């Protein structure tokens with residue numbers, strides 16, 4: 410429920426933010442921002458690509474073009490050519506030019522403006538500049554132009570033009586096998602530079618954050634060797650690479666001269682992204698436990714995605730590649746949400762993070778697509794919703810993995826502790842003896858400290874089991890353990906040594922003092938009823954170090970011999986290993 414509220418909140422805030430930034434841009438129309446001019450375009454949608462810019466100009470002059478009044482930015486998938494005409498009038502067009510006049514009147518007629526198409530995946534973009542009905546310039550932009558052939562070597566397709574006439578008509582021609590999202594921005598050089606700088610900060614922060622998360626989780630993986638961390642890292646890396654490609658960074662920096670890579674890396678990385686999202690979801694959550702059928706079928710799911718990749722390669726159409734994968738991605742986003750909800754309802758602790766994380770990611774993607782489809786006002790922040798959402802998603806997932814790490818560590822500590830504890834009495838077991846006693850023994854030996862051992866055995870315990878049953882026998886064992894712990898000092902270490910046998914190691918204790926403690930314990934148990942019916946007695950063998958004692962096992966053996974004598978002497982006795990026993994031994 411909390412996660413759902415978070416999601417709705419995130420979408421609302423993003424929409425509001427998108428709307429506000431759009432409204433702000435409109436109301437101020439100031440020169441500190443590039444202006445989105447889509448609402449000033451006159452559009453023509455051509456089936457095929459027969460027409461020339463001059464034909465469109467004629468249509469414009471005949472008033473047969475459609476005004477893009479709602480500022481539409483996205484034209485979906487279309488094999489058609491999209492034409493747009495922008496009339497730039499020096500005196501009357503746009504607040505932009507007027508404002509320039511206010512700021513620097515001398516440069517007005519000669520000031521160059523930057524025209525930028527804020528989308529780095531379109532194949533062909535042509536700009537034609539007409540002055541007084543004459544074509545003055547033609548600029549080719551888009552992914553089918555390598556960077557060295559471009560007018561300006563920038564990430565986004567852009568061009569500078571010096572407007573000197575009262576009216577210049579800019580004719581845009583777009584065709585692409587990708588989604589036709591065409592935000593057109595216009596502004597003077599200084600403002601354009603600010604936008605570039607601002608973008609650099611934004612992507613610097615975005616990639617910085619993602620790379621930190623990636624390295625952090627890879628380090629955790631190399632340390633813990635848990636697949637979740639690796640799959641998360643792959644998921645994150647695939648988003649990083651996918652984003653790096655569709656935002657034009659890759660083409661600009663890495664493969665600026667390869668049109669093939671620019672056109673095919675995008676669908677390929679998109680596939681990597683959706684494939685790793687599916688693998689991550691299945692293996693991050695405990696689907697093995699909650700959705701065993703899904704877990705068993707995972708190989709078929711991966712196989713189906715692999716088959717999609719093969720079909721895409723065989724068909725060889727990029728628009729099919731992008732369109733089919735977008736459809737799969739949308740389905741997967743919903744599927745991830747459903748699995749998250751299911752795991753959450755089944756009490757998967759990681760789902761507490763997974764669900765809001767996926768909600769942020771899909772929420773951000775939803776805001777971006779709503780903005781590109783024109784269902785909420787387009788603004789660059791709304792357009793970046795997916796990136797903001799993904800940073801939130803990746804951060805939350807990273808927190809969940811840190812949480813998982815804490816849980817694993819806790820479980821490991823518990824397992825280690827449990828391995829050293831007797832589950833019935835909660836006393837240390839024999840396995841813990843070496844770890845706990847050996848260091849004290851070695852230290853004591855070096856500083857000639859006295860140390861003692863008591864071996865305690867319940868008398869006739871078999872009889873208790875036989876008479877009252879095994880459960881009652883267990884209760885007695887527990888109670889005796891408690892009583893022993895209550896009678897010895899905090900510095901003494903008590904072990905359950907065997908069935909009904911206990912060992913107490915008494916560091917810094919002379920044997921005659923250990924004898925006293927043993928006697929107190931014996932009397933205490935003898936005089937106190939374990940419960941209403943049962944009275945137990947114990948026999949205790951005591952042994953203490955004598956100078957030159959090298960081995961603790963010798964001490965234990967001695968206490969065992971003393972215990973044997975205590976039993977032999979009639980039980981309910983304490984016996985101390987001493988000269989008498991030694992003589993007997995000889």
Ligand SMILES: Nc1nc2c(ncn2[C@@H]2O[C@H](COP(=O)(O)OP(=O)(O)OP(=O)(O)O)[C@@H](O)[C@H]2O)c(=O)[nH]1
Pocket residue numbers: 833866867868869870871872874878879880881882883886907908909976980
């Ligand atoms: N209820 C219970 N009984 C246990 C447990 N571990 C060992 N025993 C029983 O403890 C009894 C020990 O019996 P014996 O070794 O014959 O010793 P005893 O009856 O105490 O006689 P003495 O030691 O000679 O006084 C056996 O019946 C074991 O089954 C346990 O964890 N719970």
